[in-house]
Amino acid sequence: MSPSETDDSLESFGADVGSKSGVLSGFREWFVVEGDRVAVAVLLSGVVLALLVVLRWLRIIAFTNPNSVTRVASGMIAGTFSLVTLVVSVNQLILSQEFSAAGKARDRLEGIIDFRRDVATTAMVPASPATPTRVLELLTESIRHDAADLANAVENSDDEIREPITRYTNAVQERTGRVDEVLEEGEFGSFTAISAAINYDEAWHLHVATHLRGEYGDELSPTASERLDELIDSLKLFGVAREQFKTTYLQRELTRFSQLTIYCGVPSILSAILIGLLYADFTGPSVSAAVLPSVTIGLIVVGLTPLALLVSYILRTATVTRRSASVGPMVPQKDPKEGPFDVSYGEER
Known part of the structure; x- marks a missing residue:
């Protein structure tokens, strides 16, 4: 692996925490x-x-x-009813995930308990915290410490092995430190914590670690090999925790969206009805012509409030889903022709 390739291998091809240009x-x-x-x-x-x-x-x-105005009001009423129907469908989808038989509920509980036990073992604590944000903090600390231990374990190795692994561990510690800072400021339910978890490119770090183990596994000392395996296990646990955190967050987010849409749906329909009633009299609008445009504009804005809520919530949920659409070392946003790890069949032989 050449130095340039080593530098490329440390690049994050996913999202990056806190990266804003302008x-x-x-x-x-x-x-x-x-x-x-x-x-x-x-x-x-x-x-x-x-x-x-x-x-x-x-x-x-x-x-x-x-x-023209009454046609607009009729369209707003129909659109609001359609949106409310969509919200009811979303609620049904969320509720369907919550209903389960005793056997499935037990399996789900056992899976969560096993995962929490693995987190406690990896983080070397008596029990994993109940707060999901704190679980992510422990896992990022574990990843950072595993990376530091791996760097120490290869200090006496050859330059060909020490340099790429040291560069990799430095990148891991830098990014996990950045994630940890964001997590300390966030709370469960806020987007700060979920944003930090999603934007951390553990899929790429897991891919690099797997490649390093496959390329230098026979040349690493037993201690370094063990530390690399521990780092890989911590990265895997972080990926599982992120998926669980993301799922819970999206359920809460969509439920909140449903509540707000129902709250705003009734005033929206009433405002559209009022627009139609204002122009329903044969003698013309029932309010002064001087204030009629202002009243109509205000009622239109109120009628479009559910649509504004839909746009704001769908933008976030769709972005969260898109940015986290990778499982393990599968990075769909990565160009297959980029990066230093281009391999072909039978190369190891």
Whole structure:
């Protein structure tokens, strides 16, 4: 392995914690995943309000034709009912995952207990914490300590072995340290913790560790080989914990979205009905023509609130799912022609 290849092997081809290049990129990250979803929905509603006000001021749109306005109100009512139906379907999907027979519930519980026991053994603690965020913190600390122990175990090895492994362990310690800082600031249920877990590229680190073990396994000392295996086991546990954390978080997020949509759905339908009633009189709108545009714009914004919530929540859940769409050392966002680990059949022989 040449020095250039060694440098490439330490690159993260997934997401990177805290990497923001510029104000626009930072705002995009806040808008898509990091920002509070209610705040993002309010921002979207504010943009719609400003757009309607500007278009009205420029006389591009008007609210004088009753037929056009009532058609808009009818479309809003139909759209809101469709959205509520979608929310009910999402709730049914979430509830279906919670219903299980006694045998499945027992198997699920035993699996969680076994996993927590493995975490406690790896982190060398009496029992793993109950808080998922703290579990992730323990695993990142375990990964960092395993990487440091592996670096110490290869200090007396040949340069050909010591240099790539040392570069790799330095990268692992740097990134896990960054993840640990983010996790300490987050709480379970907040996106700070789940963002740190998802953006940590443990899949790539596991891939590199597996490659190093396959390439230098026969040349490593028994101590170094054992430390490398411990690091691989810790990375595997982190991947399992991340998937469990992500699943629980998405369930809570979608449930919260369902609640907010129901809360906003009734005012949305009422506002659309009021728009139709304002223009339903044969003598014209029932309010003064001076305030009619403002009232109509306000009711339209209220009617579009469920749509703003849908956009804000789907943006985050879809991004979380996309960024974590890898299991173990399978990195779908990685270009197969990139990286230093290009192998062919029978190369080991």
